[in-house]
Amino acid sequence: MKKLLYLASACFCLSLCLHVGAAEPAAVTPEQRVQEAKALHWGMFVCWSFSTFSGKEWTPGVTNLSLFNPTGCDVDQWAKTAKEAEMGYILFLTKHHDGFCLWDTKTTDRKVTTSKLRRDVLRELRAACNKHGVKLALYFSEGEWAWPNKPDGTRFQADGGYNPEMKQAQLRELLSQYGPIEFIWFDHAVGDGGLSHADTVKLVKSLQPACFVGFNHGAQEGADIRLGELGRPGALADQAAAGPYRSGMAASTYRLAEFTYPIQPEHEGGAMWFYSLPKHDQLCRPAAQIYADYLGAVKYGNLFSLDVGPDYAGRLREIDVKTLRQVGQYIRGEAKPPAGS
Numbered sequence: 001m002k003k004l005l006y007l008a009s010a011c012f013c014l015s016l017c018l019h020v021g022a023a024e025p026a027a028v029t030p031e032q033r034v035q036e037a038k039a040l041h042w043g044m045f046v047c048w049s050f051s052t053f054s055g056k057e058w059t060p061g062v063t064n065l066s067l068f069n070p071t072g073c074d075v076d077q078w079a080k081t082a083k084e085a086e087m088g089y090i091l092f093l094t095k096h097h098d099g100f101c102l103w104d105t106k107t108t109d110r111k112v113t114t115s116k117l118r119r120d121v122l123r124e125l126r127a128a129c130n131k132h133g134v135k136l137a138l139y140f141s142e143g144e145w146a147w148p149n150k151p152d153g154t155r156f157q158a159d160g161g162y163n164p165e166m167k168q169a170q171l172r173e174l175l176s177q178y179g180p181i182e183f184i185w186f187d188h189a190v191g192d193g194g195l196s197h198a199d200t201v202k203l204v205k206s207l208q209p210a211c212f213v214g215f216n217h218g219a220q221e222g223a224d225i226r227l228g229e230l231g232r233p234g235a236l237a238d239q240a241a242a243g244p245y246r247s248g249m250a251a252s253t254y255r256l257a258e259f260t261y262p263i264q265p266e267h268e269g270g271a272m273w274f275y276s277l278p279k280h281d282q283l284c285r286p287a288a289q290i291y292a293d294y295l296g297a298v299k300y301g302n303l304f305s306l307d308v309g310p311d312y313a314g315r316l317r318e319i320d321v322k323t324l325r326q327v328g329q330y331i332r333g334e335a336k337p338p339a340g341s
Contacts, residue, residue: 040088073314160190231259233296
């Protein structure tokens with residue numbers, strides 16, 4: 001009897017091992033990973049930081065964190081609205097050129113958890129994205145205005161400073177503590193901080209090999225996603241679709257293309273990429289126009305990152321929510337855009 005029990009137990013264990021082995025997913029190939037990213041189609045680019053409260057696009061020289069003075073932060077509203085709009089991801093601004101970090105970094109006290117809010121916004125957003133079935137991508141300014149000169153005493157760049165160690169440490173935090181990241185949108189407007197783009201790509205890939213990397217300016221060596229600031233839908237070979245800042249910038253390593261612009265049309269006064277001013281609260285691009293660019297993104301296999309700026313309460317404007325829900329209805333076929341749009 002004991003022999004039969006031993007034999008039965010052994011057979012069960014062997015069957016279990018075979019079953020578990022069979023259930024293991026096959027490794028995703030690089031081309032499959034590209035197709036997965038393209039299938040996301042479009043997402044919400046969320047810009048929320050000092051510039052939300054300054055009313056300016058760039059806010060240099062801030063020494064008092066009290067400028068960042070929100071009355072709340074509703075990341076669940078962001079993610080829920082993205083899902084209602086059929087968006088595949090949220091692209092979140094983790095740090096602008098002012099160096100204020102929207103996560104609980106250990107590299108500096110210039111962070112959201114030492115501000116009035118005292119909440120790790122990125123960690124909360126990660127949970128909200130998981131809850132609503134939305135992927136997460138990150139915006140990161142690779143340079144900062146307040147960083148020091150080069151070791152030889154000269155200024156590193158006209159606008160940004162030199163601190164490759166901090167840049168690396170911050171990227172290690174972002175890519176090891178907040179789950180899988182679809183892509184990183186690197187802003188090169190104030191330089192690379194002293195860590196070349198080639199080395200930046202190597203660092204990202206060493207931490208998350210499946211994470212796509214793109215730079216809006218500067219050297220493109222190793223970049224696998226072409227960013228399009230103020231761009232439009234277009235084929236990967238169409239450099240003009242990448243927007244006005246990309247003249248002559250091309251990389252043989254590009255695998256897919258992204259384009260982005262703000263939900264607010266051009267206006268006087270206030271910010272463009274961040275929440276502008278209360279007087280602009282009803283200023284928004286038409287849902288039909290946004291839907292047309294969504295269709296263009298689908299046609300060319302682009303990612304379309306539509307920028308929105310949460311307000312002083314950390315919530316999307318009512319007009320933004322209404323517009324995005326309308327686009328979601330167009331995508332699902334629950335409503336038709338106006339004739340001739």
